[in-house]
Amino acid sequence: MPLPFGSASSFCVLTHASARAVGAKHVPWGHVPEQQGVGEAPVAQLDTTRSTRNESPPQVFIERYVVRPRHIEIQLLADGHGNCIYLPERECSIQRRNQKVVEEAPAAHLSAAAVRRMGEEAVALAKAVSYRSAGTVEFLVDDKEQHYFLEMNTRLQVEHPVTEMVSGIDLVEAMLRVASGERLWISQREVVASGWAIESRVYAEDPLRRFLPSIGTLSRYAPPGQAATVSTAATNADVDDATEYGGLVRLDDGVSEGSEITLHYDPMLSKLITYGKDREHARQLMVAALDRYVVRGVRHNQNFLRSLMVNERFARGELTTSFIADEYPDGYHGHVLSSSQRRDMLAAVGALQLVARAQVHSISDADTAG
Numbered sequence: 178m179p180l181p182f183g184s185a186s187s188f189c190v191l192t193h194a195s196a197r198a199v200g201a202k203h204v205p206w207g208h209v210p211e212q213q214g215v216g217e218a219p220v221a222q223l224d225t226t227r228s229t230r231n232e233s234p235p236q237v238f239i240e241r242y243v244v245r246p247r248h249i250e251i252q253l254l255a256d257g258h259g260n261c262i263y264l265p266e267r268e269c270s271i272q273r274r275n276q277k278v279v280e281e282a283p284a285a286h287l288s289a290a291a292v293r294r295m296g297e298e299a300v301a302l303a304k305a306v307s308y309r310s311a312g313t314v315e316f317l318v319d320d321k322e323q324h325y326f327l328e329m330n331t332r333l334q335v336e337h338p339v340t341e342m343v344s345g346i347d348l349v350e351a352m353l354r355v356a357s358g359e360r361l362w363i364s365q366r367e368v369v370a371s372g373w374a375i376e377s378r379v380y381a382e383d384p385l386r387r388f389l390p391s392i393g394t395l396s397r398y399a400p401p402g403q404a405a406t407v408s409t410a411a412t413n414a415d416v417d418d419a420t421e422y423g424g425l426v427r428l429d430d431g432v433s434e435g436s437e438i439t440l441h442y443d444p445m446l447s448k449l450i451t452y453g454k455d456r457e458h459a460r461q462l463m464v465a466a467l468d469r470y471v472v473r474g475v476r477h478n479q480n481f482l483r484s485l486m487v488n489e490r491f492a493r494g495e496l497t498t499s500f501i502a503d504e505y506p507d508g509y510h511g512h513v514l515s516s517s518q519r520r521d522m523l524a525a526v527g528a529l530q531l532v533a534r535a536q537v538h539s540i541s542d543a544d545t546a547g
Contacts, residue, residue, distance in 0.1 A: 189242035245320040245497045248272065248327075249284055251292075251299040252340045253312045254351055260361045261303050263296035264344045265370035267336055269315075270496040271485065273388065278478075278501070279485060280336035281375045282343045285456060285494030291322040302329065311337075311352045317498075335378070335448065338429060342374035342452040373459040374452045377467065377486075381444040383476035384509045390444045397473035398434040401426055401449070401466040424462045425452040438475050446477065456494065460486055484512045 248269040255261035268284035269277050284292075299314035313334050315327040337348050346363070355361070381391045430447030438444070451466055453459035467483045485491055488504060497503070514522065 189244060190239055191242040192237050192239050194237055241325070243317050243319045243325060246270075246317045247284070247287075247319075247496060248277075248498050249287065249295065249316050249318050249324070250334070250336075251295050251314045251316070252334075252337070252348070253299055253303050253308070253314060254346075254348075254355070254361060255303050255308050255310065255312070256355045256361045257309045257358060258360045259304070260364075261300045261308070262361060262363065262365045262368055263299055264340050264346065264368055266292050266295070267334075267339060268496060269336060270498050271491075271500055272498055273501050277336065277378065279375065279377055279482070280339055281373065281456070281459070282339040283370050283373070285496070287318070288322060291318065291324065295324050298326075299329075310355055311348050335445075336376055338427060338448060338450045339374040339376050342425070342427070342450065343370045343372055344368065345371065372452055372454055373456045374450060375456075375459045375463050376448055376450045377463060377482045378445055379447045379449055379470070379472070379482070380478045381438045381446055381475045382478055384478050384481040385511060386476075387508060388478070390440060391476035392438050392440055393475040395432060395434055395436045395438065395472065395474045397471055398432065398436070399471040400428045400430070400447075401469035424454070424458055426450070426462065426466050427452070446472065457492070460492060480512055481509055484509070487512075 250267040250269055252264040252267065253261060254264065265283045266287065267280055267282045268287075269280045271277070271279035295314070295316050295318075302308075302314060303312060308331070310331070311333055313330045313332075315330065316324040317327060318324045333348060333352065340346075341348055351361075380388075382388045383391050427450040428447055429450070432438070432446055438446070449463070449466055449470065451459050451462035453462050464483060464486045467479050467486065470479060472479065485501075490496075490500070490504065
């Protein structure tokens with residue numbers, strides 16, 4: 178029977194089957210009309226014809242449907258003396274099959290009030306269980322900046338470098354100091370976000386073949402030139418100085434030329450991180466770093482990462498967890514050159530041909546003179 182909803186309760190819900198109890202797929206309900214009085218939302222009709230006596234009774238879950246969700250993380254540091262702080266938020270919405278691909282800190286177009294609410298709730302959660310160490314509380318945030326708890330990870334996240342860059346705090350060092358019994362040396366009021374950091378996960382996979390893992394030997398491996406290199410023990414002073422001279426490029430990897438890439442381990446080759454004075458600066462640095470990063474011997478996702486970086490919607494910071502599915506509904510088919518890029522490429526080819534011809538004439542003239 179129809180479910181009554183008042184105008185103050187207008188939101189979407191999602192129904193889905195418990196285990197294999199029913200044959201229905203996920204059924205999204207439409208928006209409940211926002212109007213005076215009481216409205217009615219249609220009840221989803223579920224196909225139970227595929228149920229058998231060997232399956233559990235038909236059951237469904239009903240949960241809130243989050244509109245245009247973003248995946249936001251809050252990094253915590255807690256000691257054994259009752260102190261706990263949260264660091265600048267991370268944006269982790271660029272995902273493929275729920276696997277993060279690009280992360281950044283802070284998050285674009287997210288109010289300080291929304292971040293503060295999530296941060297304070299994350300701290301309260303950690304204190305409630307007497308948590309000690311670094312940890313991450315993950316949230317979904319909708320288009321109205323309402324947030325919903327997902328989980329807490331009681332470990333260091335893959336994407337922790339972007340937090341280190343903007344906060345100037347070495348999270349590994351912090352974990353060791355807390356584990357040794359030290360008190361936190363920084364208070365919440367002293368936590369300051371400076372600049373912007375973006376991380377790209379470089380994988381040995383083929384984006385043109387539905388991201389199938391790629392195996393082989395790294396016949397050539399040359400990280401991007403690092404005019405300014407940052408260690409994981411960076412301080413705010415280091416970051417500020419480096420930014421003045423054009424930003425920072427950081428590479429966290431565990432491979433080298435000659436390394437064997439197999440199917441037995443995660444296909445991630447490295448984490449490429451750039452830090453700039455603002456988001457646009459960090460984005461441009463990432464494009465340049467990806468262009469200079471040479472990997473040969475296996476297929477990799479660098480071109481896909483570059484396509485994400487130059488995507489107009491990404492550049493505007495309009496991110497949701499469905500970003501990749503929305504922008505590449507039929508899969509990734511390679512980078513599409515813009516008209517200006519095509520002109521630049523043709524000009525470069527023409528210049529190379531002129532140089533080659535000049536070299537041929539020079540050799541011919543030398544032979545004649547000889």
